[in-house]
Amino acid sequence: MAVIMDGKATSAKLRKEFLEKVSLLKEKGVTPGLAVIIVGEDPASQTYVKNKEKACVECGYYSEKYALPEETSEAELLALIEKLNGRDEINGILVQLPLPKHICEDHVIRAIHPLKDVDAFHPENVGHIMTGDFAFVPCTPAGVMELLKEYDIDPTGKRAVIIGRSNIVGKPAAMLLLHENATVTVCHSRTKDLAAICREADILVAAIGKLEFVTRDMVKPGAVVIDVGINRNAEGKLRGDVNFDDVVDLASYITPVPGGVGPMTITMLMQNTLRAACIQNNITL
Ligand code: NAD
Numbered sequence: 001m002a003v004i005m006d007g008k009a010t011s012a013k014l015r016k017e018f019l020e021k022v023s024l025l026k027e028k029g030v031t032p033g034l035a036v037i038i039v040g041e042d043p044a045s046q047t048y049v050k051n052k053e054k055a056c057v058e059c060g061y062y063s064e065k066y067a068l069p070e071e072t073s074e075a076e077l078l079a080l081i082e083k084l085n086g087r088d089e090i091n092g093i094l095v096q097l098p099l100p101k102h103i104c105e106d107h108v109i110r111a112i113h114p115l116k117d118v119d120a121f122h123p124e125n126v127g128h129i130m131t132g133d134f135a136f137v138p139c140t141p142a143g144v145m146e147l148l149k150e151y152d153i154d155p156t157g158k159r160a161v162i163i164g165r166s167n168i169v170g171k172p173a174a175m176l177l178l179h180e181n182a183t184v185t186v187c188h189s190r191t192k193d194l195a196a197i198c199r200e201a202d203i204l205v206a207a208i209g210k211l212e213f214v215t216r217d218m219v220k221p222g223a224v225v226i227d228v229g230i231n232r233n234a235e236g237k238l239r240g241d242v243n244f245d246d247v248v249d250l251a252s253y254i255t256p257v258p259g260g261v262g263p264m265t266i267t268m269l270m271q272n273t274l275r276a277a278c279i280q281n282n283i284t285l
Helices: 007-027 043-059 074-085 105-111 123-131 139-150 170-179 194-198 261-280
Strands: 033-039 062-068 092-095 159-163 183-187 203-206 224-227
Touching (some): 007 139, 033 261, 074 105, 123 170, 139 170, 139 261
């Protein structure tokens, strides 16, 4: 039976550490500040933003929320970002994606100052992730790496297979595993013999967006299975990209959904915001 990798407990532990670091920062007159911008009424996005605000309170950060109407123009959004870029008490700026269709995500991502880009989506930060010289890491792949660390799983020399090549999960997860010396394969919708490649994985990361897609025949006995997916099943329950019940007795470690990678994502946003505050104030903790 696999060890269940507890993202909730790991998150709680890290958030406590951040809170302690924040009290040291506050002694130096600095409180990490995060601005979260949401445009429109998407219910999933509303929940994510609420959870980000809650995490800020838990970690002792200052936060501002901008809930803008659906019809906000791109120019208005860019003007707000520009204003936040110039404010010292705001260390991180997060624009909740997706944005309404009339706003270009790329323009918005590029407008955020790279030192305040706590989602690490700006091309400058994406480049740093390539070279390995990075301060900010996209939150979901960072959460995956932190969970591996928490459970003493060293990727060195291991065969890692990632299913999914998105810019926010698959690709950066591949780079981070590569920096930790794994031998990495990235699979996607046009990969041939997917199951056979997955069966080679010592560490299998599923970031597909398809309910319970990964089944027993795709998992090597003893593999570490990391499930990034968030899907709803027919009963409306949250489930991952991995068929948990099918795989749990075969894997050595597995993340549940909910309670695995999900909570870690927001915790890594808190980590990036703390780093941003330190960098912008020339403080080493
Ligand atoms: P995406 O839709 O941008 O990318 C999905 C990837 O899966 C694509 O690269 C595609 O090639 C691949 N894919 C699709 N069908 C496939 C198939 N049949 N075989 C092999 N590969 C296939 O999605 P994303 O933004 O990377 O998110 C992936 C999942 O992770 C979603 O369920 C999303 O909700 C979830 N997610 C979770 C968190 C979190 O905090 N836990 C954060 C971001 C995304």
